[in-house]
Amino acid sequence: xxxxxxxxxxxxxxxxxxxxxxxxxxxxxxxxxxxxxxxxxxxxxxxxxxxxxxxxxxxxxxxxxxxxxxxxxxxxxxxxxxxxxxxxxxxxxxxxxxxxxxxxxxxxxxxxxxxxxxxxxxxxxxxxxxxxxxxxxxxxxxxxxxxxxxxxxxxxxxxxxxxxxxxxxxxxxxxxxxxxxxxxxxxxxxxxxxxxxxxxxxxxxxxxxxxxxxxxxxxxxxxxx
Numbered sequence: 001x002x003x004x005x006x007x008x009x010x011x012x013x014x015x016x017x018x019x020x021x022x023x024x025x026x027x028x029x030x031x032x033x034x035x036x037x038x039x040x041x042x043x044x045x046x047x048x049x050x051x052x053x054x055x056x057x058x059x060x061x062x063x064x065x066x067x068x069x070x071x072x073x074x075x076x077x078x079x080x081x082x083x084x085x086x087x088x089x090x091x092x093x094x095x096x097x098x099x100x101x102x103x104x105x106x107x108x109x110x111x112x113x114x115x116x117x118x119x120x121x122x123x124x125x126x127x128x129x130x131x132x133x134x135x136x137x138x139x140x141x142x143x144x145x146x147x148x149x150x151x152x153x154x155x156x157x158x159x160x161x162x163x164x165x166x167x168x169x170x171x172x173x174x175x176x177x178x179x180x181x182x183x184x185x186x187x188x189x190x191x192x193x194x195x196x197x198x199x200x201x202x203x204x205x206x207x208x209x210x211x212x213x214x215x216x217x218x219x220x221x222x223x224x225x
Contacts, residue, residue, distance in 0.1 A: 001028030002063030009058030036209035084154030099129035106151035139170035156187030
């Protein structure tokens with residue numbers, strides 16, 4: 001297992017400081033729910049970890065591997081970071097089959113087409129590999145997005161409010177899937193949500209963004225906290 005370590009991380013967007021000298025450790029092999037009001041910087045933090053935004057200062061490391069360091073000039077490109085990312089809008093490719101979603105990402109990590117089929121099967125989509133995203137239900141699209149994120153053998157898994165558009169029954173099934181998957185990821189699984197039940201069900205640890213700073217939190221939570 002490998003911990004994600006963030007030290008003195010500051011990030012600005014549109015000229016405004018969103019994250020201010022954030023520091024935290026995220027335990028490898030465990031689920032951390034990232035909590036905070038809308039606009040508090042949760043998605044910004046995930047984007048910085050994934051290499052989609054460049055911080056102004058600080059350091060990000062997974063185990064002994066430095067992903068970003070302002071002091072030493074290290075700034076790995078997104079595809080070099082081994083980060084699995086499930087976006088809020090899922091960002092699936094409408095022209096590709098479910099199997100091709102997983103195979104194309106996994107190919108760079110040495111996965112075969114058979115391995116991609118096995119991964120689809122592990123998330124409950126084994127019989128739907130030929131279908132495109134528009135032919136899948138909302139819950140099936142969520143599962144495909146998770147399978148694609150895992151296909152590249154990620155060191156850590158980031159999820160940005162991915163279950164916000166599914167019903168309670170589907171959400172419950174997806175909770176179970178994440179509970180099964182997260183121990184298989186060497187680094188942490190970090191899950192951003194505004195949904196109280198997400199936090200109560202999935203969190204092994206909770207971090208809260210408050211005025212641009214990360215703080216540990218034990219709950220209880222409210223929808224606007």
